[in-house]
Amino acid sequence: xxxxxxxxxxxxxxxxGLTVAQSLAGSPVNxxxxxxxxxxxxxxxxxxxxxxxxxxxxxxxxxxxILRRQTNTTVLMADMTGVDVDARLVHAxxxxxxxxxxxxxxGATHSYFGHPEWASVAPGLKQIEDATAIRxxxxxxxxxxxxxxxxxxxxxxxxxxxxxxGPTGVEMAGAIAEVAHHALPAEFxxxxxxxxxxxxxxxxxxxxxxxxxxxxxxxxxxLERMGVEVRTSARVVECxxxxxxxxxxxxxxxxxxxxxxxxxxxxxxWIGAERDRAGRVKVGPDLTVPGRPEIFAIGDTAxxxxxxxxxxxxxxxxxxxxxxxxxxxxxxxxxxxTPPGAFRYRxxxxxxxxxxxxxxxxxxxxxxxxxxxxxxxxxxxxxxLIGLRNRAVVAFSWFWNYLTYQRGAxxxxxxxxxxxxxxxxxxxxxxxxxxxxxxxxRGQTAPSGADWH
Amino acid sequence: xxxxxxxxxxxxxxxxGLTVAQSLAGSPVNxxxxxxxxxxxxxxxxxxxxxxxxxxxxxxxxxxxILRRQTNTTVLMADMTGVDVDARLVHAxxxxxxxxxxxxxxGATHSYFGHPEWASVAPGLKQIEDATAIRxxxxxxxxxxxxxxxxxxxxxxxxxxxxxxGPTGVEMAGAIAEVAHHALPAEFxxxxxxxxxxxxxxxxxxxxxxxxxxxxxxxxxxLERMGVEVRTSARVVECxxxxxxxxxxxxxxxxxxxxxxxxxxxxxxWIGAERDRAGRVKVGPDLTVPGRPEIFAIGDTAxxxxxxxxxxxxxxxxxxxxxxxxxxxxxxxxxxxTPPGAFRYRxxxxxxxxxxxxxxxxxxxxxxxxxxxxxxxxxxxxxxLIGLRNRAVVAFSWFWNYLTYQRGAxxxxxxxxxxxxxxxxxxxxxxxxxxxxxxxxRGQTAPSGADWH
Numbered sequence: 001x002x003x004x005x006x007x008x009x010x011x012x013x014x015x016x017g018l019t020v021a022q023s024l025a026g027s028p029v030n031x032x033x034x035x036x037x038x039x040x041x042x043x044x045x046x047x048x049x050x051x052x053x054x055x056x057x058x059x060x061x062x063x064x065x066i067l068r069r070q071t072n073t074t075v076l077m078a079d080m081t082g083v084d085v086d087a088r089l090v091h092a093x094x095x096x097x098x099x100x101x102x103x104x105x106x107g108a109t110h111s112y113f114g115h116p117e118w119a120s121v122a123p124g125l126k127q128i129e130d131a132t133a134i135r136x137x138x139x140x141x142x143x144x145x146x147x148x149x150x151x152x153x154x155x156x157x158x159x160x161x162x163x164x165x166g167p168t169g170v171e172m173a174g175a176i177a178e179v180a181h182h183a184l185p186a187e188f189x190x191x192x193x194x195x196x197x198x199x200x201x202x203x204x205x206x207x208x209x210x211x212x213x214x215x216x217x218x219x220x221x222x223l224e225r226m227g228v229e230v231r232t233s234a235r236v237v238e239c240x241x242x243x244x245x246x247x248x249x250x251x252x253x254x255x256x257x258x259x260x261x262x263x264x265x266x267x268x269x270w271i272g273a274e275r276d277r278a279g280r281v282k283v284g285p286d287l288t289v290p291g292r293p294e295i296f297a298i299g300d301t302a303x304x305x306x307x308x309x310x311x312x313x314x315x316x317x318x319x320x321x322x323x324x325x326x327x328x329x330x331x332x333x334x335x336x337x338t339p340p341g342a343f344r345y346r347x348x349x350x351x352x353x354x355x356x357x358x359x360x361x362x363x364x365x366x367x368x369x370x371x372x373x374x375x376x377x378x379x380x381x382x383x384x385l386i387g388l389r390n391r392a393v394v395a396f397s398w399f400w401n402y403l404t405y406q407r408g409a410x411x412x413x414x415x416x417x418x419x420x421x422x423x424x425x426x427x428x429x430x431x432x433x434x435x436x437x438x439x440x441x442r443g444q445t446a447p448s449g450a451d452w453h
Numbered sequence: 454x455x456x457x458x459x460x461x462x463x464x465x466x467x468x469x470g471l472t473v474a475q476s477l478a479g480s481p482v483n484x485x486x487x488x489x490x491x492x493x494x495x496x497x498x499x500x501x502x503x504x505x506x507x508x509x510x511x512x513x514x515x516x517x518x519i520l521r522r523q524t525n526t527t528v529l530m531a532d533m534t535g536v537d538v539d540a541r542l543v544h545a546x547x548x549x550x551x552x553x554x555x556x557x558x559x560g561a562t563h564s565y566f567g568h569p570e571w572a573s574v575a576p577g578l579k580q581i582e583d584a585t586a587i588r589x590x591x592x593x594x595x596x597x598x599x600x601x602x603x604x605x606x607x608x609x610x611x612x613x614x615x616x617x618x619g620p621t622g623v624e625m626a627g628a629i630a631e632v633a634h635h636a637l638p639a640e641f642x643x644x645x646x647x648x649x650x651x652x653x654x655x656x657x658x659x660x661x662x663x664x665x666x667x668x669x670x671x672x673x674x675x676l677e678r679m680g681v682e683v684r685t686s687a688r689v690v691e692c693x694x695x696x697x698x699x700x701x702x703x704x705x706x707x708x709x710x711x712x713x714x715x716x717x718x719x720x721x722x723w724i725g726a727e728r729d730r731a732g733r734v735k736v737g738p739d740l741t742v743p744g745r746p747e748i749f750a751i752g753d754t755a756x757x758x759x760x761x762x763x764x765x766x767x768x769x770x771x772x773x774x775x776x777x778x779x780x781x782x783x784x785x786x787x788x789x790x791t792p793p794g795a796f797r798y799r800x801x802x803x804x805x806x807x808x809x810x811x812x813x814x815x816x817x818x819x820x821x822x823x824x825x826x827x828x829x830x831x832x833x834x835x836x837x838l839i840g841l842r843n844r845a846v847v848a849f850s851w852f853w854n855y856l857t858y859q860r861g862a863x864x865x866x867x868x869x870x871x872x873x874x875x876x877x878x879x880x881x882x883x884x885x886x887x888x889x890x891x892x893x894x895r896g897q898t899a900p901s902g903a904d905w906h
Contacts, residue, residue, distance in 0.1 A: 038596060038865045055508040062863045064640035074642040077596040077865070095600055128864065143491060143530040147548055187517035189527040393846065410515045411581065412491045412530070 005030045006334035009090050009099035011080060011267070013040045013063045015316045016299030017105030019323025020330075021073055022066075027331040031073040032099075034092050038062055038077045041128055042385055044316060045394070047168060049131035050257075051175035052139065052183075052410040056128050058393050059385070080106070083270040085292060101294050101330050104267040104281065105323070108300035108314065111261035111278070118239040122256035125168055134257055138176060139412050141254045142184060145191045157254035158196040161244050163236050164260035165202025166209070167352035170219055172257050173200040174355035177226045182356075199229045199251060201244070203260070206232055208360065210313070211350055215360040218369045222358040236260075262314065267301045276303040285342030287326055296329075298322035307342035316384075317348055353377045458483045459787035462543050462552035464533060464720070466493045466516045468769045469752030470558030472776025473783075474526055475519075480784040484526040485552075487545050491515055491530045494581055495838055497769060498847075500621060502584035503710075504628035505592065505636075505863040509581045511846050512838070533559070536723040538745060554747050554783050557720040557734065558776070561753035561767065564714035564731070571692040575709035578621055587710055591629060592865050594707045595637060598644045610707035611649040614697055616689050617713035618655025619662070620805035623672055625710050626653040627808035630679045635809075636863075652682045652704060654697070656713070659685055661813065663766070664803055668813040671822045675811040689713075715767065720754045729756040738795035740779055749782075751775035760795035769837075770801055806830045 006029040010017045013035040021033050041060035048054040064075045078092035083102065090097045110124030123133055138160070145157040158180075162173045180196035187193075200207070200223065206216040207223075207230065220230050231246070238245035243252040268275035273289045274282050281289060281297035283304055289295045298304075299319035304312040312318050325343050332339040353359040359377040361368035368376055382395050459482040463470045466488040474486050494513040501507040517528045531545035536555065543550045563577030576586055591613065598610040611633075615626045633649035640646075653660070653676065659669040660676075660683065673683050684699070691698035696705040721728035726742045727735050734742060734750035736757055742748045751757075752772035757765040765771050778796045785792040806812040812830040814821035821829055831851065838844045 038592060038863070055510040056864055057508040060864055062640070064637075065863070068640045075640070076600060078600060093600065139491065147529060147531060147546065184517075187515070187521045187528070393849065396846070396849070410491070410518070411509055411513055 006100045006330075007032070007098060008101045008103065008330055009034065009097050010103040010105060011035075011090065011092075012105035012107060012265075012299075012301075013037075013075075014043070014105060014107050014299060014319065016107075016301075016319035016323045017103060018063070018066065019320045020103050020105065020298070020327050021070070023324050023327030024331065025070045025072070027072070027327075027334070029072065029330065029334055031070070032097055033063060033067065033073060033075045034078055034080065034090065034097070035063055035075075036077065036079045037128075038064070039128070040066060042381075043126070045381060045385075046125055046128070046131045047171045047175055049128065050125055050134040050138070050172065051179055052135050053175070054394060054397055056132060058397065060128060080270065085271050085295070088294070099294070100334070101296070103326055103330075104271070104295065104297040104301050105299050105319070106265035106267050106301050108262040108264050108278075110258055111263035112258070113261055115239070118258070121241050122163065122239045122244075122258040124258040125172065126262075135410075136412050137255050138179065139410060142180075142188065142191070142193060142196075143412070144254075146188050154191055155195070155197075156242065156252045158191065158193070159243075159251070159253040160196065160198045160255045160257070161251055161253040162198070162200045162257045162259060163239075163244070164258065165200060165204065165207040165230075165232065166259060167350075169200055169202070169257075169259035170207055170223065170352055170354055172259060173198050173228045173230075174223055174226060174353070174358070176257075177223075177228050178355055181227055197229065198227065199231065199253070201234050201236060201246070202230070202232045203235045204232065208352055211352070211360060211362055212367065215362060215367060215369060219352065219354055219360055222354045222370075226355050226358075262300065264301050267297060271295060273297075278303070286329055286339065287322060287343055296326045298326055304343065304345075306345040308344060310345055310347075312345045313347075315350075318345060321345060351377050351380060459553045459783075460485070460551060461554045461556065461783055462487065462550050463556040463558060464488075464543065464545075465558035465560060465718075465752075465754075466490075466528075467496070467558060467560050467752060467772065469560075469754075469772035469776045470556060471516070471519065472773045473556050473558065473751070473780045474523070476777050476780030477784065478523045478525070480525070480780075480787070482525065482783065482787055484523070485550055486516060486520065486526060486528045487531055487533065487543065487550070488516055488528075489530065489532045490581075491517070492581070493519060495834075496579070498834060498838075499578055499581070499584045500624045500628055502581065503578055503587040503591070503625065504632055505588050506628070507847060507850055509585065511850065513581060533723065538724050538748070541747070552747070553787070554749070556779055556783075557724070557748065557750040557754050558752050558772070559718035559720050559754050561715040561717050561731075563711055564716035565711070566714060568692070571711070574694050575616065575692045575697075575711040577711040578625065579715075588863075589865050590708050591632065592863060595633075595641065595644070595646060595649075596865070597707075599641050607644055608648070608650075609695065609705045611644065611646070612696075612704070612706040613649065613651045613708045613710070614704055614706040615651070615653045615710045615712060616692075616697070617711065618653060618657065618660040618683075618685065619712060620803075622653055622655070622710075622712035623660055623676065623805055623807055625712060626651050626681045626683075627676055627679055627806070627811070629710075630676075630681050631808050634680055650682065651680065652684065652706070654687050654689060654699070655683070655685045656688045657685065661805055664805070664813060664815055665820065668815060668820060668822060672805065672807055672813055675807045675823075679808050679811075715753065717754050720750060724748060726750075731756070739782055739792065740775060740796055749779045751779055757796065757798075759798040761797060763798055763800075765798045766800075768803075771798060774798060804830050804833060 008029050008031045010020050010033045013033050018040050021031055024031050039060040040063050045059045049056055067073045081091045083090055088099050109126055112118045123130055141157045145154045160176050162169050177198045180193045184193040207219050208216045223230055234246050236244050237247055264279035268281045280303035283297050283302050284290055287296050300314045306312055329339045349363040351361050357371045357374050359373035361373045361376050461482050461484045463473050463486045466486050471493050474484055477484050492513040493516050498512045502509055520526045534544045536543055541552050562579055565571045576583055594610045598607045613629050615622050630651045633646045637646040660672050661669045676683055687699050689697050717732035721734045733756035736750050736755050737743055740749050753767045759765055782792045802816040804814050810824045810827050812826035814826045814829050835844050835848050
């Protein structure tokens with residue numbers, strides 16, 4: 001390969017960045033993909049990892065594995081440290097990578113609306129690590145409640161608040177209700193998981209604001225049938241370890257999941273570009289940064305209004321369309337052909353699942369809900385999963401869960417704090433023998449013979 | 454259930470403890486199982502998690518799920534803090550549990566032969582968390598090597614030392630060699646994973662000392678054909694972050710895996726019982742602690758010589774046999790029947806796998822090796838996996854890996870240290886822009902056009 005070949009550097013291997021790399025497979029350019037993880041993951045199913053239905057590896061693939069046959073492509077696992085836009089250099093950890101074209105596709109993270117201190121008590125769901133952390137919190141809440149005696153503490157531990165009524169919030173609330181009301185009840189002796197409360201809080205007047213009103217109404221009814229308490233037009237004003245404050249009331253809760261807002265990754269800062277209120281890079285009609293025709297921003301990192309004046313939404317299909325478009329522009333410009341016209345977004349539809357046999361689907365002329373919606377949702381997601389292996393495993397896991405109501409990935413793996421605690425414990429073994437005796441609780445309404453005496 | 458029903462408390466839900474609980478399903482006793490994890494796991498396949506062939510959830514099951522139909526059984530997730538043998542109370546975290554019979558089945562952990570400081574540089578493989586930590590180290594070694602320039606550092610990162618030539622060490626060495634020489638080579642552009650060295654160190658004169666000499670010889674030859682360097686009669690005298698010292702030489706290495714020794718959990722300390730050199734509780738012919746007929750110790754926690762004078766080995770089938778025996782003794786004694794005679798161990802055979810199409814099996818009158826051994830090993834392990842779901846997933850993953858040489862569970866999930874570092878990074882964003890420039894490396898023998906210019 002010639003040393004003067006066009007160098008394309010892609011930062012981020014989510015839906016957008018990966019699509020750029022894949023679309024440049026046959027082009028005579030030299031591609032480098034930089035990501036801080038070694039895997040690409042299918043974010044729309046992250047909530048299934050967070051609720052123990054799937055394992056992380058079921059929805060994630062090594063980036064190297066996906067791109068292994070593209071011999072024009074190098075993958076580097078490194079953290080971004082900055083961009084020198086004048087020298088056209090990317091700094092990532094200890095390496096410096098020169099580029100002719102730079103594609104910023106670093107996605108978004110949670111926004112706590114000016115309250116970053118809420119992050120530790122109300123984790124969001126963007127990364128694989130977020131999903132396993134939330135899974136640990138949900139499962140530990142039941143374990144802790146089974147160990148204690150105080151009824152108020154038990155009820156607090158068994159109360160789950162989900163903040164945000166978009167697709168992720170709806171999916172999380174429905175899935176937590178399924179875990180509590182179907183998967184776990186037979187397994188506990190001292191608490192009744194049926195008593196768990198799941199509360200979904202949305203600041204706007206209805207759930208799923210991107211969907212038509214009839215599907216929003218259906219989603220609310222379906223969630224309420226599953227035992228989820230839905231509170232719309234309710235704004236969270238404070239979060240702490242023991243619950244959330246709404247404007248007019250306090251909800252005591254052991255677990256809070258944040259699905260309310262996103263803010264773009266700091267790509268705009270790296271290149272000193274103008275950004276919108278959500279931190280996204282404002283790009284022109286060809287998705288380049290104004291004044292920097294060699295720098296593209298796509299996906300959740302970019303604020304895009306397409307050639308028809310449509311605001312492009314922050315969803316996976318939009319990121320993929322932008323990725324294909326940018327690859328076309330780069331391929332054309334690097335071989336001195338005319339690049340395609342301004343980017344045009346084709347909206348294919350909206351999907352959100354609520355639970356077992358319930359989902360909402362809005363296509364161009366079709367609204368689906370209930371079981372047909374759920375079937376459509378399931379097939380669409382399996383279809384889009386990359387790689388035959390994962391498709392089969394996910395399909396098998398879902399079929400199994402559907403038949404049995406079970407959840408197969410219910411591991412509580414030690415949190416960093418727990419590991420530190422264990423280390424501390426090793427340093428001073430036998431340091432504390434707990435003296436607090438626990439009164440046996442007689443006459444309790446556990447399923448059977450589960451009291452201590 | 455009567456309040457005066459016999460109370461059996463089982464500490465540890467490994468092969469031994471879980472078997473006791475399951476064998477008491479139909480008995481009129483009240484069973485409490487205490488474990489510090491919420492899952493039971495299939496330790497013989499832990500090395501497959503450590504080498505990215507399987508996900509943790511493929512070889513682990515919630516203890517509550519396994520025992521959900523046993524209404525006489527309560528499961529508690531809690532850390533042991535001590536036992537009051539005179540008052541017959543178990544202290545576990547904030548709870549105190551009275552018992553009539555106590556079964557100690559808390560297993561074993563790694564032994565570093567008086568060098569606990571080696572633990573941080575040479576992790577062992579006993580827990581699920583150990584397996585994911587080792588997986589992270591192995592995969593990160595390749596990622597780091599791809600990022601750097603210095604050939605000596607690359608070779609150090611691509612050198613893997615496994616200490617201990619028993620079944621776990623043999624399995625780990627073979628699996629690392631497969632990852633390096635089959636799964637990864639097509640995916641890297643700047644390093645050649647074929648150049649990775651895997652070195653297996655055994656202090657004794659031959660590998661697999663529990664097996665007959667012909668199978669030991671076969672294992673060594675099979676590993677050497679796979680590119681593993683086997684060093685027998687070699688003793689490790691020092692471990693640090695950059696390698697190991699043998700008595701006569703130094704091996705520079707980026708990753709060290711410890712599979713050399715085990716020491717029992719501190720059960721003997723909890724009850725003030727006599728222990729052997731490996732820390733195991735010395736038990737009598739009925740597996741009770743001398744002078745404490747109500748306390749049993751089984752599995753890797755116990756030093757057992759059976760009725761025929763055989764020393765019982767620390768393997769899963771032995772722990773299960775002890776579990777069934779103890780359940781019989783408890784069921785008989787609690788209903789005033791004559792308990793069975795002294796424990797008798799039936800050795801069913803030894804199994805160890807080396808890699809694709811290579812394993813060694815020693816049954817009573819049959820020695821298997823090579824492909825027949827590997828088939829037998831695979832079927833035996835799938836047969837013993839609990840739960841239809843996992844059996845199917847594991848079988849599918851293996852078949853897939855066999856067809857494709859791929860490894861499906863290659864996720865590098867953030868280590869606790871990495872998460873802390875990320876937190877620190879958030880506190881001081883943009884604090885350091887790395888200035889070290891990286892010279893492009895021309896004329897390298899990477900598969901194709903993968904250099905930077």
